[in-house]
Amino acid sequence: MHRSNVLIVDDRPENLLALESTLSGLNANLEYAESAEQALRYLLINEVALILLDVQMPGVNGFELAGLIRQRENTQHTPIIFISAMSTDQQYVFTGYSLGAVDYLTKPFEPEILRSKAVFFITLYEKNLEIKRQAQLLAETNQALDELNTDLEGRVRERTGEIERTNRMLAEEAEERERSQTRLGLEHTITRELAAASDLMTAAPTILTAFCSYLSAETSALWLVSEDFTTVDCEHVEATKQSPAIDLFVKSNVNRKFGKGIGLPGVVWEQCAPVWTPLSDRDYRFPRSQLAAAAGFNSAIGMPIQINDEFFGVIEFFSSSTIPEEPEIIQMFEAIGSEIGQFIQRHRIELERERLLTQEMTLRQQAERASRLKDEFLATVSHELRTPLNSILGWAQILRRDDLDPEHREAALETIFRNSRAQAQLIDDLLDMSRLITGNFPLDLVPTSIRSVVEAAVEIVTPQAGSKSIELTTDLRSADVEITCDAERVQQIVWNLLVNAIKFTPEGGKVGVVVGNASDQVSISVCDNGQGIEPEFLPHVFDRFRQADSTSTRKHRGLGLGLAIVSNLAELHGGSVSVASEGLGKGSEFTLYLPLTKADLSDDPFISECADLIEQQEVQPLDRPLLEDVRVLIVEDDNDAAEMLRYALRGVGAETRNAYSVSEAMDSLSDWTPNVVLSDITMPDEDGYSLIKRIREMNSEISELPAIALTAMARSEDGDRALSSGFQLHMPKPVDIDELTKAIGSLLSGR
Secondary structure, three states, X not given: OOOEEXXXXXXXXXHHHHHHHHHOOOOEEEEEEOOHHHHHHHHHHOOXXXXXXXXXXXXXXXXXXXXXXXXXXXXXXXXXXXXXXXXXXXXXXXXXXHOOOOEEXXXXXXXXXXXXXXXXXXXXXXXXXXXXXXXXXXXXXXXXXXXXXXXXXXXXXXXXXXXXXHHHHHHHHHHHHHHHHHHHHHHHHHHHHHHHOOOHHHHHHHHHHHHHHXXXXXXXXXXXXXXXXXXXXXXXXXXXXXXXXXXXXXXHHOOOEEOOOOHHHHHHHHHOOXXXXXXXXXXXXXXXXXXXXXXXXXXXXXXXXXXXXXXXXXXXXXXXXXXXXXXXXXXXHHHHHHHHHHHHXXXXXXHHHHHHHHHXXXXXXXXXXXXXHHHHXXXXXXXXXXXXXXXXXXXXXXXXXXXXXXXXXXXXXXXXXXXXXXXXXXXXXXXXXXXXHHOOOOOOOEEEEHHHHHHHHHHHHHHHHHHOOOEEEEEOOOOOOEEEEOHHHHHHHHHHHHHHHHHOXXXXXXXXXXXXXXXXXXXXXXXXXXXXXXXXOHHHOOOOOOOOOOOOOOOOOOOOOHHXXXXXXXXXXXXXXXXXXXXXXXXXEEEEEEEOOOOOXXXXXXXXXXXXXXXXXXXXXXXXXXXXXXXXXXXXXXXXXXXXXXXXXXXXXXXXXXXXXXXXXHHHHHHOXXXXXXXXXXXXXXXXXXXXXXXXXXXXXXXXXXXXXXXOOOOHHHHHHHHHHOOOEEEEOOOOHHHHHHHHHHHHHHO
16 A cells, blocks of 8 residues: 655654654654755655655754755655744744745644644645546556547547546545645634734734635624633624625624523533534524524534633634535634634733733832831831930939939939830830731720810820920810710820820910811811921821831931821721821811711620729728738749839738749749739740639639739730630730739729
8 A cells, every 4th residue: 555755854853753753643654854965865766745844953954955855846846844943933934935835833833733734735645646647547548549449439438438537536636625725725824813913803803804715704703701701702703795784793793792502602612612503593592593694694603712621712604605514624623723722822821921020010019118118117116215215224324323312313213204104105006006907906985075085185285285385275165975985095096186286386386176066977176387298298197107207317206106096096986087288387187087876885894893993993082002911922034023013012002922933923822822913924934824724723712813914915815815814904014003003903892
């Protein structure tokens, strides 16, 4: 049995092996050449049906070899397919086609596409051989007829019939070859358009028009799957013929969508295979069938765009003639659908890469900005914490070294106390901000008089305003309303706004507080005629750690948290805060809005009980030390802190004993029963949680001892853990001695 030769030219053995694997099983002899010289020697003595030619080879490259092959008469028309890893730029493609190539494939190639093209050219070559053989046979037959014309008329008629049959076969083969060439032309057109297009919509008009020309169809449309993968949407329509009915059909497709299984595109999507449908059917799945029939269409085809199981869309055709369902057309649809699918996939990957690059750039800029803000914040925190610490350490050293007179000694102690409170306030602001950010900021909601809150805040800042000769005015005519809120936090908001106004108002300036009352909300405005705010900074006034002036030459101290805390606390109450300023030197106005609604009161009985007891204790006159005859066990591993607590509590009448670890505390409890336990949490070996657990598990009255966790772990979750572990109260360091004294008294009075 005759087998055609296929010459594969490639200088890389691994490429030859890959091509052999792809083309194995064909009815052809696969011959290999690793250089142009080997290929030319082979072609001198052999005929081939197809040459698969690599472009890049040492010495004579693929393009030069193709030129030499075309110079020989025997190989002038031999089909050449270039297979190269070089760019598909038009320059290379046109060079290949100008040398008579029938195709130009890039590595990596689709094995099935190469195999189908090889089958086609091998078949074409064998058919051409058959045509030559038949032509030769015809010549021999004519000669025989001339010699036997007189006595073999019967055979002439027989031979004539045979020739006619042969001619019909040749005509059919020629027609098939023409159809094959037309299909190849369509595939080449689509390949070139996709190679030159930036996106599918750019290439769509040419691709759809080429399909209409090949299939003799009047309209063609491109449908793509939506981003949410729920519908297939019409993206472009081409019509090669116009009429009112066809125009109406085309307009019906614009912006149309089909779900899976509905309409020709939906059915193709459902089956993931080409679909032929006669338009005479009145199937509910094809809602456009009547419009198509009215336009004169008799048949419709839907071709899927997909790669394996990944579906991208559909190309559909409508024709007034019947388009046969032939295997060659189905194979062409599969090849072209896969090629367009690969283009869509590559385009999506490129867009996603661009999106990720843009996102990465944005995130990098945000990270760099966050890093700068973090560095500025850390520098500010360091400065703000070190400034009061400098005064504390300085005066403490002076007190230790020098004998100060009573007046300077009192001033030194006052300075240490004032700066300690300032440092504690900075830490409280940081903790408040942390709790607000994480959402762990409970409110103690009670009916509250707006007048009392505002007056209390004004009273606190009056000395500060007086020290700068600032005129502090109030308008409380609309303040006689009561709302449900956390009174302490609302007072904190007003205090923050007043402190901020006084800070940025020069000496001799004015600060005013005005309370307004509408039908559904109450407003508290704090205005000043001070420094004012630049328009560019107004949107960032309530941002965390943001300050209009964060340079080393700034005039005002602070972390930039006060207004951020104000905004968050206002939102927690269901309200808001706004700012207005006409610019630098024109003052500013901050307005707090709170809803006039009644909310449920805080119903924690322990909080209410402690509040009542503290209030009773505050108003009761005392004629003896607050903690007289009260025994307090202080469990603290830091010697300085333990001695400070011991000295302070003894100063209010308490009897104390210090333990510097959990084991010492348990030993002390074995021979001395206190009235209350005051314990740190973080200690070596065993911590405060371990201590309270051991106390609560004791089989004696000691297990019921009230206990207070006194610790620098000041987060809300730390307080929750302390209370759930068995402590009655959680008090963060630095502790206010007066508050600690009241808390101990409240616990014992409650019991």
